[in-house]
Amino acid sequence: NAGVMQNPRHLVRRRGQEARLRCSPMKGHSHVYWYRQLPEEGLKFMVYLQKENIIDESGMPKERFSAEFPKEGPSILRIQQVVRGDSAAYFCASSSSGQGNTIYFGEGSWLTVV
Amino acid sequence: GENVEQHPSTLSVQEGDSAVIKCTYSDSASNYFPWYKQELGKRPQLIIDIRSNVGEKKDQRIAVTLNKTAKHFSLHITETQPEDSAVYFCAASRPNFNKFYFGSGTKLNVKP
Numbered sequence A: 001n002a003g004v005m006q007n008p009r010h011l012v013r014r015r016g017q018e019a020r021l022r023c024s025p026m027k028g029h030s031h032v033y034w035y036r037q038l039p040e041e042g043l044k045f046m047v048y049l050q051k052e053n054i055i056d057e058s059g060m061p062k063e064r065f066s067a068e069f070p071k072e073g074p075s076i077l078r079i080q081q082v083v084r085g086d087s088a089a090y091f092c093a094s095s096s097s098g099q100g101n102t103i104y105f106g107e108g109s110w111l112t113v114v
Numbered sequence B: 001g002e003n004v005e006q007h008p009s010t011l012s013v014q015e016g017d018s019a020v021i022k023c024t025y026s027d028s029a030s031n032y033f034p035w036y037k038q039e040l041g042k043r044p045q046l047i048i049d050i051r052s053n054v055g056e057k058k059d060q061r062i063a064v065t066l067n068k069t070a071k072h073f074s075l076h077i078t079e080t081q082p083e084d085s086a087v088y089f090c091a092a093s094r095p096n097f098n099k100f101y102f103g104s105g106t107k108l109n110v111k112p
Helices: none
Strands: A005-007 A010-013 A019-024 A031-037 A043-050 A053-056 A065-068 A075-079 A088-095 A109-113 B004-007 B010-014 B019-025 B032-038 B045-051 B056-059 B062-067 B072-077 B086-092 B106-111
Touching: A005 A088, A010 A019, A019 A088, A019 A109, A031 A075, A043 A065, A043 A075, A075 A088, B004 B086, B010 B019, B019 B086, B019 B106, B032 B062, B045 B056, B045 B062, B072 B086
Parallel strands: A010 A109, B010 B106
Antiparallel strands: A005 A019, A019 A075, A031 A043, A031 A088, A043 A053, A065 A075, A088 A109, B004 B019, B019 B072, B032 B045, B032 B086, B056 B062, B062 B072, B086 B106
8 A cells, every 4th residue: 555655755956947746645545735844844834735626725835836636647746946945845745535634744855956 | 824832842851761742722623633753854654643522542652632721732752762763743633624734843862
């Protein structure tokens, strides 16, 4: 029973490039969440998605960041024109429903902007 | 929105001692409180959780207590071992919505 799968695990981008992070939820899970973790800090909510729907994106920066969870395929977190401050670990989590269920995290994608 | 505060930020104990981490929350509608353990460079892993209809839950050396009136919950680890060293995060969520608010984390160091 595969857990939440994220790729790439590590990504290096130059300032101004685009970063695309992918997340496949656990089998049977249809709810996906993205969290950002800066070094030595906690987990900050970014966005909550269901298939083809963004439920809550209140934690997403207004510019350069976008997320989707298409009908087929993984959820994608896209960061355009990356800056050094985007360097962080991006964790995806999934749950089986949207009401009071435990969320399980993937191994994370570590983005480094040089 | 919800605000979860966690204390202490760092905790150092001797192997075999107990460790207690405390969290407070602001939204009285929150009813689910999980705890996650994160080792360096790894993903957060759920270690125990509690819902608002119970006051305490135990799983071997780990226990969580919840005081709904005071809006605080605590993680208790007994007979600590070096492998318990990690960062621990508390979280809270409301019913009918799976948006989790995390505390800032506690770095636990268990000295052999």
